[in-house]
Amino acid sequence: MMKKIKYIFLLLILAFQFTACNDWLTVLPENEQVSDEYWTSKEEVEAVLGSGYVYLRDAYEQLFMWGELRGASIYSRVAGGGYGEDLQSFQITPDDGDLVSWAPLYKVINMSNSVIANAETVMQRDETFDEAVMNSYLTEAYFLRALSYFYIVRNWRDAPLILEPYETDKISYEKAKSSEADIITQIKADITTALETSAAKEKFEEDWATKGRATKWALHALMADVCLWNEDYATTILHCNEILDATSAFRPVFVTDPTKWIELYYPGNSNGSIFELNWDDITYNQTNELTTVMGNGAPAYTYTGQMLLDWIDETEETGVVEAVRSIYGSYTPDVDADNYADANIGYIWKYSGIGFQEQQRAENDANFIIYRVADVVLMKAEAMILNSSDIQSWTVAVELINKVRTRSNLPEIEPVLAEVSEADMLAFVLHERNMEFAAEGKRWYDLLRMGKRNNFKYRNQFLVEMVVDYNNTANPAWIRSVLNTDDALYLPIETSELENNRLLVQNPYYQVLN
The missing domain is CATH 1.25.40 (Serine Threonine Protein Phosphatase 5, Tetratricopeptide repeat)
Incomplete structure (x- = not known):
């Protein structure tokens, strides 16, 4: 049973406090399910909520690959490794492991479900657990669940809609897929529920948490994105305006100063950001590979040829001295800036540099931005x-x-x-x-x-x-063939998921391929 749970929605305990960055972004979970006896204090609610953020952060490379490689502006240069080659060549199969695994997102969902299902019980057991604090935690749980399902919809279209936590082995892990329309309805309901309580924070005590945890602004940004996806444009505009027209002193704001653009990425958590995944190498030894896989040493990812030409064209429009997101952001750390037109590799410098070509960040902790103004x-x-x-x-x-x-x-x-x-x-x-x-x-x-x-x-x-x-x-004829097939626009269900959930039906495109 535990092997099956490993493949499907594994719920784990985090025995840590939720009061500082190192508490909920460092400690890893133990391999036990959360039972009813666990829910006795507000600290335990904090711990499970924190684990949702941990799991989302752990999925950053999949979030990057799913969102970029099929879009063809970013290129995986490493053959035979785990860098998404099958995605960019549209040769993906159900056996491609992490590339087609939704398990990281369902871990986030399971943690969110646990908080939503048990927070009120804890409030009854722990007299120090204030209702306002509980409601604030619930808004974060609804955000994490909604965001995770939005990634699932955009990548798999149809998927199991799980709204209850897996807390005992008696709960069935077999669940059929729900339609994209049903999942979108649930996503909107979660965001609406979170916003209607007015409990979502505008800011947290720590600056990093204001950008690294779900705020009122993050909920509005997510709802705008979801509504844009399902062609509800009037509602998209309403939620965009909740951010763009806000007058609160704690609102995120659009960065208008060109010299401040790089601060979105270095050091990160800028006022122009709304929600981003946080790391801290120096203080807490929290690292990722964004700096190294996109640096100018031996990068795993670079801009594709046409994208490099786009950057060169943009630099031509501004001139090197005035360039911001092209040279300043940048793509040519190995050539003199004045010779930008001679660049033959498009480095993704926003994760590696600190603003100038000769300055590369020493820390391996670049944040990954989900939403910004x-x-x-x-x-x-x-x-x-x-x-x-x-x-x-x-x-x-x-x-x-x-x-x-x-x-x-x-x-x-x-x-x-x-x-x-x-x-x-x-x-x-x-x-x-x-x-x-x-x-x-x-x-x-x-x-x-x-x-x-x-x-x-x-x-x-x-x-x-x-x-x-x-x-x-990929061959242009092959790309046209794939992209003119509706089912091929979405990922296959990973093989182990099909083996452990007999109610799942494979995406029809991949049934034919296999």
Whole structure:
């Protein structure tokens, strides 16, 4: 039984406090299930909630690969390793292990389910557990569950919808898939529940926690993203505005100073961030591989050829002295900045540098940003284009796009709105998102969202041909064949999951392949 639980939703105990960064981002869980006897104090609720963040952080490399490699702006250069080659070549199979395993996300979900199911019981047992504190913890649990299911929907489309914790071996681990529509409904319900209590914090006592734990702002950003995904544009705009129009002193704000752009990544947790996965190498020996696998030594990931040309073109627009997210962010740490056009490798310097070509960060603890304010700005621009075709709405969209471009020292776009199409406007957004969020785990979801909307109206323009143009590894005919097959746009269910859950049915595309 324990072997099966290992493959399916394993719930583990964390015996640690939740009062400092090292407490809930360092200590690893023990291999025991949380029984009813466990839930006796608020510290135990904190510990299980903290473990949800730990599991999400542990999944950072999958989040990166799932969101980038099929989008073709980022290239895995290492053959025969665990760097996602099958993803970028669209040769993925159910036997590709971690590349197709949803287990890390279900671990987060299971921890969230445990907090949601047991927090009130603990409040009755522990008189020091204040109701306001409990409700605050619940908002974080709802966020983590909703975010995890949103990743699952975008990668597998249909999946088991688990809303109860696995606390004893008597609970069945076999569960059939729910539809994407049902999962999206649950995601929205979780976020709505969290927001309606008004218990979500605007900030935490520690600065890192304000960006490393779920806040009110993170809930609104996630809801905007989910609504954009399922074509609810009016609601997307409402939730974007909750962030962009906020007047609270604790609100995240758009970074307007070009010289501050690099601070999003070094040291991280900037005011322009909303939610990011945190590490601290120096204080707590918390490390990841982002700095090394994207540095200028022997990088595992670089920008693809076409993406490198895009960076060079952008630098040409600004000039080296004024460049922000291109040279400053950067892609040419091994050539003189003045010779940027000679670059032949597109280094992903935002995770490795500290702002200048000759300065590489010594710590291996770059944060991985899930949401930042620039993302919300461009989500609103996209929604404004799609929610209405009137000139006023599109004018707002252009202003939002130019807000990001101006911060990057780029010239504003000046389309004649009476003469451009919806597709033209969306192309502006998609280009800006590609450059602004490069290597932040968003490109594939952007292409898939653009391509599938309105019954795949833009499949060829924004999905198929975009991937063909940028992909470094796969045959164009093969890419077109895969991306014109609806089921192939999503991952297969990993083999061990099928073996241990007899109610699961494989994605039809991979049934045919196997």
